[in-house]
Amino acid sequence: MGLVHAEIELVSADDIAFSRKGYITKDQIKKMTVTALVDSGAYMLAINENVKAQLDLTVIDNQIAQLADGSKIKLDIVGPVEVRFQNRSTTCRAMVLPGDAEILLGAIPMEDLDVVINPREQTMIVNPLSPNFAQKSLK
Numbered sequence: 001m002g003l004v005h006a007e008i009e010l011v012s013a014d015d016i017a018f019s020r021k022g023y024i025t026k027d028q029i030k031k032m033t034v035t036a037l038v039d040s041g042a043y044m045l046a047i048n049e050n051v052k053a054q055l056d057l058t059v060i061d062n063q064i065a066q067l068a069d070g071s072k073i074k075l076d077i078v079g080p081v082e083v084r085f086q087n088r089s090t091t092c093r094a095m096v097l098p099g100d101a102e103i104l105l106g107a108i109p110m111e112d113l114d115v116v117i118n119p120r121e122q123t124m125i126v127n128p129l130s131p132n133f134a135q136k137s138l139k
Contacts, residue, residue, distance in 0.1 A: 004038040004117050006124040008105060012055045013080035013091050030055045034103050038117060038124045042106035045083060045094040052078055052096050065095055086126055088113040088134050
């Protein structure tokens with residue numbers, strides 16, 4: 001199977017909250033559409049410094065991350081970020097990779113979005129078993 005990419009929308013969840021409270025208008029909510037590598041082997045959402053700056057995301061923590069080559073680096077954790085794909089959305093934190101590194105959509109936001117990888121077409125799709133809304137397992 002080759003690499004799978006998907007177009008997702010990233011939105012500042014803080015801005016969504018500010019808009020709900022009337023501090024900013026809906027058209028002031030910072031958001032952007034990006035192409036992400038769908039990586040079920042990655043743990044969480046990983047964005048780059050450019051995305052962090054454009055969405056004006058707040059650093060809320062730092063963590064050590066192990067990269068694909070085995071090396072470890074300390075990365076900022078930012079958020080909250082709302083991730084939107086087709087008729088699904090989830091809110092999560094994101095690790096910030098250096099520079100303009102490729103955006104990764106990891107297993108945790110994928111599970112919450114209830115999406116699956118279609119290996120034949122090398123695409124990410126909403127779960128065909130629950131096409132109208134995300135379904136969660138509580139067991």
